[in-house]
Amino acid sequence: MPKQRIMREMILEAAFELARTQGPEHVMVKNIAEKLGCSVQPIYSYYSNMDELKQELADYTGKFFKQYIAEHLDKNDYSRSVGAAYIRLAQTEPHLYRLYMMRKRPDIHSLDDIYRKEGDPKVVQHLSEILNIGFDKAKSLYLNMIIYTQGLSFILATQGPDFGTEEILAQLDEAFKAFVTQAVK
Structure with missing residues (x-):
């Protein structure tokens, strides 16, 4: 069975779920990789550093907030x-x-x-x-x-x-x- 290809959206959603369930302090590359069942390499192929990932996660969370407020x-x-x-x-x-x-x-x-x-x-x-x-x-x-x-x-x-x-x-x-x-x- 071929390995699942890790996509940027999957990484972001895994980071969001970690932040949501465990807190933002648990959003770390090793925890995201563990949640996705992969090595850290795919994460670093999409994000050059954690600041970049955390900024995108904040933007993603902001969209979640706007949707929640609208609903x-x-x-x-x-x-x-x-x-x-x-x-x-x-x-x-x-x-x-x-x-x-x-x-x-x-x-x-x-x-x-x-x-x-x-x-x-x-x-x-x-x-x-x-x-x-x-x-x-x-x-x-x-x-x-x-x-x-x-x-x-x-x-x-x-x-x-x-x-x-x-x-x-x-x-x-x-x-x-x-x-x-x-x-x-």
Whole structure:
């Protein structure tokens, strides 16, 4: 029986599964090779170093995040459902959350960069319309919610699934009300 040819996508998917089930610290060439049942040679034939593989893995995880958020989005309540989706993602996929959100990002140098990378203009438009506020105020409100949501999500991702999700969601609602009050002044 001929040996299975190892493809780049297989390596990436194996790295993703290792990160998802065991944590990003377990994404090592020897562990990927073991998972694929091959030597390390095929991995190094596609990736010149681990930094290259980890960057591609972060991009792949980012696509997974966008798909997860889209699947859990309530189009009638963008602002709450986006935040709640991030909270639930951090709780259900803590290893992936740490891999993607808690990494050094060379393309982020400001809060505006965070908005451009993590934000969704539909949410800003939705906030602007339902609160009858200008785009800039809606964007500021949304950025505050991104920052606050990521902070709460970090708590869930590091403390584990037993931490009170409902308590976190209630806190998110309280913060949203406070940020709305500030935005409509």
